[in-house]
Amino acid sequence: MLGLLEGGPRHGYDLKRSYDERFGQDRPLAYGQVYSTLARLLKNGLVEVESEPGAGPERKKYAITDAGVSDVTGWLDRPEKPEPYLQSTLYTKVVLALLTGHDANDVLDTQRSAHLRLMRDLTRRKNDGDLADQLICDHALFHLEADLRWLELTAARLQQLAAQVRA
Amino acid sequence: MPTEPLLTAEDLHLSFGPTTALESASVEVHAGEVLALMGPSGSGKSTLLHCLAGILTPDSGRVTYAGRDLTALHDNERSALRRSEFGFVFQFGQLVPELTCVENVALPLRLGGASRRAALRSAEAWLERLEVSDVAGKRPGQASGGQGQRVAVARALVTRPKVVFADEPTGALDSLNGERVMQLFVAAARDTGAAVVLVTHEPRVAAYSDHEAVVRDGRVRAREYVR
Numbered sequence: 001m002l003g004l005l006e007g008g009p010r011h012g013y014d015l016k017r018s019y020d021e022r023f024g025q026d027r028p029l030a031y032g033q034v035y036s037t038l039a040r041l042l043k044n045g046l047v048e049v050e051s052e053p054g055a056g057p058e059r060k061k062y063a064i065t066d067a068g069v070s071d072v073t074g075w076l077d078r079p080e081k082p083e084p085y086l087q088s089t090l091y092t093k094v095v096l097a098l099l100t101g102h103d104a105n106d107v108l109d110t111q112r113s114a115h116l117r118l119m120r121d122l123t124r125r126k127n128d129g130d131l132a133d134q135l136i137c138d139h140a141l142f143h144l145e146a147d148l149r150w151l152e153l154t155a156a157r158l159q160q161l162a163a164q165v166r167a
Numbered sequence: 168m169p170t171e172p173l174l175t176a177e178d179l180h181l182s183f184g185p186t187t188a189l190e191s192a193s194v195e196v197h198a199g200e201v202l203a204l205m206g207p208s209g210s211g212k213s214t215l216l217h218c219l220a221g222i223l224t225p226d227s228g229r230v231t232y233a234g235r236d237l238t239a240l241h242d243n244e245r246s247a248l249r250r251s252e253f254g255f256v257f258q259f260g261q262l263v264p265e266l267t268c269v270e271n272v273a274l275p276l277r278l279g280g281a282s283r284r285a286a287l288r289s290a291e292a293w294l295e296r297l298e299v300s301d302v303a304g305k306r307p308g309q310a311s312g313g314q315g316q317r318v319a320v321a322r323a324l325v326t327r328p329k330v331v332f333a334d335e336p337t338g339a340l341d342s343l344n345g346e347r348v349m350q351l352f353v354a355a356a357r358d359t360g361a362a363v364v365l366v367t368h369e370p371r372v373a374a375y376s377d378h379e380a381v382v383r384d385g386r387v388r389a390r391e392y393v394r
Contacts, residue, residue, distance in 0.1 A: 119374035
């Protein structure tokens with residue numbers, strides 16, 4: 001949600017709609033969740049309120065602060081712990097990187113590096129291990145490779161993806 | 168990295184007509200390390216490998232091997248260097264079809280002036296090391312893809328090169344054969360102290376490397392050291 005505010009100040013309702021359109025296909029955000037998250041971000045100084053004259057609480061407009069922008073950048077720069085079924089988080093990072101003008105290739109390269117580090121460990125374990133180790137490591141290696149292949153494909157699609165999410 | 172790199176590409180630019188293949192590409196390889204060059208098709212990773220190996224000469228920039236500027240050498244000096252210091256493994260073995268497998272492995276030693284007997288003896292030892300002694304007397308066409316690649320690895324390592332260049336060495340193999348080729352290849356290269364420059368788009372193959380460099384649009388995007 002914080003990343004979505006980098007595009008400009010929004011009302012809670014707009015923020016929910018924008019989130020659901022991009023990331024909430026299976027699990028749309030509840031309004032309660034939107035406002036409790038905004039309250040927490042406000043408390044932590046990551047967003048601030050731009051009030052409109054005579055408006056009730058639902059007419060509050062939220063804007064990202066400099067600390068909030070740093071928080072988003074830090075999150076994008078940090079690789080996710082490599083594990084199977086990361087796709088939704090990685091997808092969110094790539095889309096947000098595109099929306100906020102960060103280089104999505106940097107997100108992909110950072111993640112590839114983290115994945116390969118784990119894959120090297122697994123490969124060593126497999127080469128030194130018994131049949132059980134080999135089977136377990138193969139399973140993990142193929143799943144991690146699937147993540148990386150998806151990242152590569154995403155990189156190849158970036159131009160198209162950028163045009164779609166900015167539209 | 169505490170030591171000087173063995174092989175360095177600095178700010179390489181290379182165009183083929185209107186197509187830019189490399190644009191300010193830089194990379195380093197240290198002795199005994201395995202570097203994976205990754206990236207999408209057409210990104211320039213094979214072109215970078217060919218420049219590092221002195222097969223292609225960049226339009227500008229410098230390739231330095233053990234303190235020598237490869238780009239400043241004459242063609243015959245570069246060829247001699249490639250024969251004595253470098254080894255090559257390609258996607259499809261590129262073995263000489265008229266020679267037997269053991270003769271293929273012995274060939275680089277014969278070209279370097281070794282006697283036929285000494286060359287064959289050494290070649291046999293390498294085929295045994297790569298677990299393909301049984302195809303020694305066969306022609307490459309009679310060996311399987313996996314066996315052929317192991318013969319190609321033996322041929323690349325038989326001269327005990329300082330750097331082995333491998334371009335998609337398992338690209339034509341199934342998972343199990345590809346894995347065995349990589350295990351034997353990397354273990355043998357490490358034993359001889361050779362550095363390996365490995366072009367691959369397969370993460371499971373890149374996982375045999377110490378670090379990776381990602382080539383995209385002719386530039387090297389990222390490099391990770393993990394030892």
